Amino acid sequence: MTTSTTVAVIGGGYAGMSAAVELASRGVAVTVFEAAPALGGRARRVTVNDTALDNGLHILIGAYSETLRLIDKVAPKRDSFLRLPLDLQIHNQFHLRAPKLPAPLHVAWALFTAKGIGLEDKRAAARFMNAMKSCQYQLPQDCTVAALLAEHLQPVVLIEYLWGPLCVAALNTPAQRASAQVFLNVLRDSLGAGRAASDLLLARMDLTALLPKPAADYVRARGGQVEPGATVERITRDGDGFNVQVHGTMRRFARVICAVAPHRVTPLLADIAELHTTAQQIEALRYEPIHSVWLQFDGTVKLPSPMIGLAGSPAQWLFDREAICGQRGLIGAVISASEEQVGEAQNDLARRVVADIAAAFGPLPKLLWHRVIAEKRATFSCTPDLVRPAVQTPCPGFVLAGDYVAGDYPATIEAAVRSGVHAATLIR
Numbered sequence: 001m002t003t004s005t006t007v008a009v010i011g012g013g014y015a016g017m018s019a020a021v022e023l024a025s026r027g028v029a030v031t032v033f034e035a036a037p038a039l040g041g042r043a044r045r046v047t048v049n050d051t052a053l054d055n056g057l058h059i060l061i062g063a064y065s066e067t068l069r070l071i072d073k074v075a076p077k078r079d080s081f082l083r084l085p086l087d088l089q090i091h092n093q094f095h096l097r098a099p100k101l102p103a104p105l106h107v108a109w110a111l112f113t114a115k116g117i118g119l120e121d122k123r124a125a126a127r128f129m130n131a132m133k134s135c136q137y138q139l140p141q142d143c144t145v146a147a148l149l150a151e152h153l154q155p156v157v158l159i160e161y162l163w164g165p166l167c168v169a170a171l172n173t174p175a176q177r178a179s180a181q182v183f184l185n186v187l188r189d190s191l192g193a194g195r196a197a198s199d200l201l202l203a204r205m206d207l208t209a210l211l212p213k214p215a216a217d218y219v220r221a222r223g224g225q226v227e228p229g230a231t232v233e234r235i236t237r238d239g240d241g242f243n244v245q246v247h248g249t250m251r252r253f254a255r256v257i258c259a260v261a262p263h264r265v266t267p268l269l270a271d272i273a274e275l276h277t278t279a280q281q282i283e284a285l286r287y288e289p290i291h292s293v294w295l296q297f298d299g300t301v302k303l304p305s306p307m308i309g310l311a312g313s314p315a316q317w318l319f320d321r322e323a324i325c326g327q328r329g330l331i332g333a334v335i336s337a338s339e340e341q342v343g344e345a346q347n348d349l350a351r352r353v354v355a356d357i358a359a360a361f362g363p364l365p366k367l368l369w370h371r372v373i374a375e376k377r378a379t380f381s382c383t384p385d386l387v388r389p390a391v392q393t394p395c396p397g398f399v400l401a402g403d404y405v406a407g408d409y410p411a412t413i414e415a416a417v418r419s420g421v422h423a424a425t426l427i428r
């Protein structure tokens with residue numbers, strides 16, 4: 001057994017790498033253990049036919065302040081994103097676009113110039129935003145997004161084209177089941193905040209390169225260690241420290257940040273009696289899938305916008321990777337809260353999406369290859385009054401990080417990063 005007084009960070013996703021960067025920047029010796037060969041977890045690079053894809057298409061927004069701060073810290077002055085002012089377009093059905101006006105005029109203008117909804121619908125949307133602003137986006141009692149929208153008499157067309165798609169994109173949970181309070185937290189920090197907060201940020205590089213890889217370089221440059229391919233098998237207490245078992249060998253650490261996905265946490269808590277209640281809370285979480293469909297065509301496919309919605313297709317959003325990051329002929333399609341697609345043959349799903357794209361935008365070049373990536377437990381199901389475990393646990397020196405820990409946000413990159421930063425603060 002080797003002895004050490006460093007901090008072990010278990011999991012090299014966005015939460016774990018954020019915690020490691022924060023600790024390393026303050027001179028704390030840190031070791032990151034990551035089970036997979038690549039860093040990034042649920043936001044990671046996947047290489048197919050020499051093309052760098054992601055396991056899932058991700059949208060970030062200007063409100064992701066901690067994520068943007070950390071990216072700037074580990075990769076300063078890099079042109080990381082294609083940044084678009086809020087632009088929600090569902091092909092041939094709906095288009096809402098924010099102009100370069102100061103807040104809240106940008107949202108008011110976007111609503112009143114929106115195409116595909118009538119004047120009464122626009123008034124209803126403005127009334128809803130005003131009502132939420134006057135209660136400071138805080139509900140006396142959580143309920144579902146659908147119930148909140150019904151209470152505020154939101155027309156069907158608004159639910160179909162605006163609130164519903166926003167809810168699924170942000171919470172990965174359909175409005176009928178999603179937490180209205182968490183939805184309002186996101187609205188408060190995006191549409192309800194400064195103009196740049198609602199900007200859409202599309203990464204110009206794969207998601208491992210966006211933060212986890214430069215974060216690992218940053219940690220190593222400050223004397224820390226990042227060990228991919230190292231699965232933590234067990235954690236036990238050892239006096240006021242912890243033994244962490246990797247590849248059958250025990251390594252001792254003074255502190256542990258457990259930053260693995262919620263469905264992988266509980267076996268790691270099993271040997272620490274103080275953590276049994278925490279483990280039960282985590283086991284009670286339910287999950288929502290996301291399917292990503294990658295289509296490589298033999299030539300340019302020009303979509304009207306780098307990101308565009310499709311009505312009447314399983315693919316809710318399409319991404320033109322040539323416009324975003326120069327990957328010629330590569331289209332990504334995302335299907336959030338994709339319960340219906342679980343079990344569908346991947347070839348059939350890909351064929352269906354290709355047919356929908358052709359029907360919407362005209363003939364396509366030859367399809368060279370496709371890849372469907374199904375993440376069955378992409379995020380926790382973000383339902384009303386959900387009990388999420390705190391970063392600080394009842395076991396001194398052992399903290400949790402991850403998109404599922406208690407916080408304002410649904411399971412997102414920003415939630416993961418914030419939890420990692422918080423965990424690092426507590427550890428110090």
Ligand SMILES: Cc1cc2nc3c(=O)[nH]c(=O)nc-3n(C[C@H](O)[C@H](O)[C@H](O)COP(=O)(O)OP(=O)(O)OC[C@H]3O[C@@H](n4cnc5c(N)ncnc54)[C@H](O)[C@@H]3O)c2cc1C
Binds near residue numbers: 015041042292375412
């Ligand atoms: C398809 C998809 C699309 C998404 N779209 C968006 C989006 O558009 N916008 C957005 O903000 N968010 C999106 N998300 C959510 C976002 O990706 C996650 O919230 C975030 O990546 C979670 O980070 P994390 O660090 O908490 O957990 P994870 O990314 O799950 O990281 C945990 C890490 O721990 C490792 N690990 C597990 N067990 C062990 C062990 N025993 N030992 C060592 N390592 C271990 C795992 O390999 C993993 O790398 C999406 C997620 C998916 C799956």
